[in-house]
Amino acid sequence: MTLPATTRAAVLTAHGEPLTLQDLPLPQDVEPGAALVRISCTTLCGTDIEIWEGRMTFPGMLPMVLGHEMVGEIVATGPDTKDALGRPLSPGDRIGWSESTCGECYGCVVLREPVACSRRGYGFLQRADVHPFATAGLSEYAYVTPGAAKLQLPASVKDTWASMAGCAAKTVLRAFERAGRIRPGSTVVVQGSGALGIFATAVAKIAGAGRVITVGAPASRLELAARFGADAVVDFRDGPVVDQVLELTDGRGADVVFDVAGAPSIGPDAVGMAAQRGTVVIVGSTGPAGDGFALSTVMGKELTLVGSLNGDISDYSRAIGFFESFADSYPWDDLFSPPVGLAEASDKIAHMHQLDEVKAVIDPRR
Numbered sequence: 001m002t003l004p005a006t007t008r009a010a011v012l013t014a015h016g017e018p019l020t021l022q023d024l025p026l027p028q029d030v031e032p033g034a035a036l037v038r039i040s041c042t043t044l045c046g047t048d049i050e051i052w053e054g055r056m057t058f059p060g061m062l063p064m065v066l067g068h069e070m071v072g073e074i075v076a077t078g079p080d081t082k083d084a085l086g087r088p089l090s091p092g093d094r095i096g097w098s099e100s101t102c103g104e105c106y107g108c109v110v111l112r113e114p115v116a117c118s119r120r121g122y123g124f125l126q127r128a129d130v131h132p133f134a135t136a137g138l139s140e141y142a143y144v145t146p147g148a149a150k151l152q153l154p155a156s157v158k159d160t161w162a163s164m165a166g167c168a169a170k171t172v173l174r175a176f177e178r179a180g181r182i183r184p185g186s187t188v189v190v191q192g193s194g195a196l197g198i199f200a201t202a203v204a205k206i207a208g209a210g211r212v213i214t215v216g217a218p219a220s221r222l223e224l225a226a227r228f229g230a231d232a233v234v235d236f237r238d239g240p241v242v243d244q245v246l247e248l249t250d251g252r253g254a255d256v257v258f259d260v261a262g263a264p265s266i267g268p269d270a271v272g273m274a275a276q277r278g279t280v281v282i283v284g285s286t287g288p289a290g291d292g293f294a295l296s297t298v299m300g301k302e303l304t305l306v307g308s309l310n311g312d313i314s315d316y317s318r319a320i321g322f323f324e325s326f327a328d329s330y331p332w333d334d335l336f337s338p339p340v341g342l343a344e345a346s347d348k349i350a351h352m353h354q355l356d357e358v359k360a361v362i363d364p365r366r
Contacts, residue, residue: 003026003028003030003036003075003076004026004075004141005025005026005028006023006024006025006026007023007024007026007133007134007139007140007141007142008021008022008023008024008139008140008342008364009021009022009023009024009065009128009134009138009139009140009342010065010066010138010139010342010343010345010346010362011024011063011064011065011128012051012052012062012063012064012065012066013062013063014062015051015052015053015054015057015062016052016053016054018346019066019138019345019346019349021342021343022128024065024128024133024134024139025131025133026132026133026134026141026143027131027132027133027143029078030076030077030078030081030143031078031145031146032078032079032080032081032146033078033079033080033081033082033146033147034077034078034081034143034144034145034146035074035075035076035077035078035081035089035095035143035144035150036074036075036076036077036141036142036143036144037072037073037074037075037095037141037142037143037144038072038073038075038140038141038365039070039071039072039137039139039140039141039142039364039365040071040072040073040094040159040363040364040365041070041071041072041159041160041162041163041339041361041362041363042067042069042070042071042137042138042163042361042362042363042364043069043070043160043163043164043168043336043359043360043361043362044066044067044069044345044348044349044352044359044360044361044362045068045069045167045168045195046168046194046195046196046284046352047068047124047167048066048067048068048124048349049349049352049353051064051066051124052066052349052353053353060127061125061127062127063127063128063129064124064125064126064127064128064136065123065124065126065128065134065135065136065137065138065139066124066136066137066138066345066349067123067124067136067137067138067139067362068099068122068123068124068136068137068166068167069137069163069164069165069166069167069168070096070136070137070142070163070166071094071095071096071153071159071162071163071166072094072095072096072142073092073093073094073095074089074090074091074092074093074094074095075091075141076091077089077090077091078146081146081150082150083095083150083151083152084098084149084150084151084313084317085151085152085317087152089150089152093152094152094153094155095144095150095151095152095153096150096151096153096162096163096165096166096316096320097123097144097148097149097150097151097166098114098148098149098151098166098170098311098312098313098316099114099117099120099121099122099123099148099149099310099312100120100121100145100146100147100148100149101114101117101119101120101121101147101149101312102117102118102119102120102147103147105117105118105119106118113312114149114312114313114314115309115310115311115312121145121147121148123135123136123137123142123144123148124136124137132145137163137362138342138345138362138364139342139364140342140364140365149312149313149316151313151316151317151320153320154320154324156324156327157320157323157324157327158323158333160332160333160335160336160359160361161323161332162320162323163361164195164199164319164335164336164359165316165319165320165322165323166316166319167310167311168195168196168199168359169199169319169322169323170310170311170312170315170316170318170319171196171260171283171308171310171311171315172196172199172200172203172260172283173203173311173315173318173319173322174308174309174310174311174312174315175200175258175260175281175283175308176200176203176204176207177315178281178306178307178308179256179258179279179281179306179308180279182204182207182208182209182256183208183255184208184210185208185209185210186208186209186210186211186255186256187209187210187211187212187213187249187252187253187254187255187256187275188204188209188211188212188213188254188255188256188257188258189212189213189214189215189245189254189256189257189258189273190204190212190213190214190215190225190230190258190260191215191216191241191257191258191259191260191261191266191269191270191284192214192215192216192258192259192260192261192262192284193214193215193216193217193221193222193224193225193233194216194221194260194261194355194358195335195358195359196260196283196284197214197216197221197225197260197261198214198221198224198225198228198335198358199228199335200258200260201214201225201228201229201230202228202229202329202330203322204229204256204258205228205229206229206326206329209256211231211232211249212229212230212231212232213230213231213232213233213234213245213248213249213254214226214230214232214233214234215233215234215236215241215245215261215269216233216234216235216236216261217235217236217237217355218235218355219235221355221358222235224334224335224358227330227331227334228330228331229330232248234248241265241269241273242269242272242273245273246273249275252275252276253273253274253275253276253278254273254274254275254278255275255278255279256278256279256280256281257270257273257274257278257279257280257281258281258283259280259281259282259283259284260283260284261284262284264291265291266282266284267282267291267292267293268291268292268293270282271293271294271297271298271301271303272293272297274301274303275301276301276302277301277302277303277304278301278303278304279303279304279305279306280303280304280305280306281306281307281308282305282306282307282308283308335358335359336358336359336360336361337351337357337358337359337360337361338361339361339362339363339366340360340361340362340363340366341362341363341364341365341366342362342364342366344362345362348360348362
C-alpha cells in the first residue's frame with residue numbers, strides 16, 4: 001500500500017492569529033508500535049483556545065498543529081502495534097489515543113502514574129516543522145507514535161463523544177475519582193460552564209449529588225447546564241459568587257467544589273463557598289497564578305484541597321465506558337456544534353474564545 005506523503009493541516013504560526021493551511025510531510029516508515037491514522041473527528045478543547053490565545057505558551061513551541069481530542073481510522077501500522085489493552089490494531093480500526101509516556105521515569109515506574117511522566121508527550125505540542133510533523137487533530141492524517149496510549153473504540157460511542165473522552169471527559173472523571181465519594185444528597189458546586197463544567201454537572205448528578213450548582217456565564221451556557229442536571233445556576237456577573245452560593249445553600253456552602261474554569265478569582269471563591277469539612281478540587285488552573293486566599297480559612301473549615309491533572313489512558317477508557325453506560329442519560333449531542341472542515345477551524349477557535357460555542361467539531365475530511 002502506498003502511504004500518503006503529505007497531509008493538509010491547520011497550523012498555528014503565531015498566537016492570536018488565524019491558522020494557516022499547510023501541507024506537512026508524513027513519515028513513510030511506520031515504526032513498530034506506531035500507526036498512521038486518517039482523522040475523522042476532532043473536538044476543540046479549552047486548552048486549544050488557551051494555546052491559541054497565548055495564555056499557555058513556552059519558547060519554541062510554534063509552529064504547531066492544535067487538537068488533542070480526536071478519533072480516526074487506521075491507514076497503516078508498524079509491526080506489533082497494539083492498543084493499551086493488548087488488542088492488535090490493523091488498518092480500518094477506529095481508535096483514539098492519549099498522551100505518550102516513556103515508561104522509564106520515576107513517575108512511570110515508581111509512582112505508576114502516567115500523568116506524572118517526566119517525558120509525557122502531547123500530540124499538540126509537536127512542532128509542525130520537525131519529524132514526525134503531524135501528530136495532532138487539526139490535520140487530515142496523524143502519526144500516532146509508539147509511546148502514545150491507543151484505544152480501540154466501540155462502535156456504540158459516537159465520534160464526537162469519543163473525541164471529547166480524549167481530554168474533557170477523562171479529565172472530569174479523574175477529578176471525581178480524586179475527590180473521593182460524592183455522598184448521596186450532597187451539594188456540589190461546579191465552577192465553570194464550558195464543556196468541562198457542563199459535563200461535570202451531569203457527572204455530579206449521576207454520582208448521586210442531591211443539588212448541583214453551576215457557576216459561569218454567559219446565560220446560554222448556564223441554560224445548557226440546567227439541561228445537564230444543574231439544580232441552580234450562578235452568573236458571576238450578577239454579583240459576588242460566594243454570596244450567591246451561600247444564599248442558595250442557606251449559608252452552609254457546598255460539600256464539594258470543582259474548579260474547572262481556572263479564572264484568577266476561583267481559589268478564593270472556592271474556599272469561601274465550601275462548607276465546613278468540604279472538599280475543593282482544582283482541575284482547571286492552567287493559566288497564570290490565581291488570586292491568593294487565606295490558609296486560615298482552609299484550617300478553620302478543615303477543608304480538603306485536591307489537585308487533579310488532566311487524565312491518563314485509564315481515565316480515557318473509563319470515559320468511553322461512561323458514554324456507553326449513560327448514553328441516554330443526557331443530551332450529549334447538544335454540547336457539540338455542527339462539524340466543519342479545516343478551512344473553518346480558525347473561525348471555530350474564535351467562536352469558542354468569545355464563548356459563542358461550547359464544543360466545536362472539525363472533520364478534516366470535509
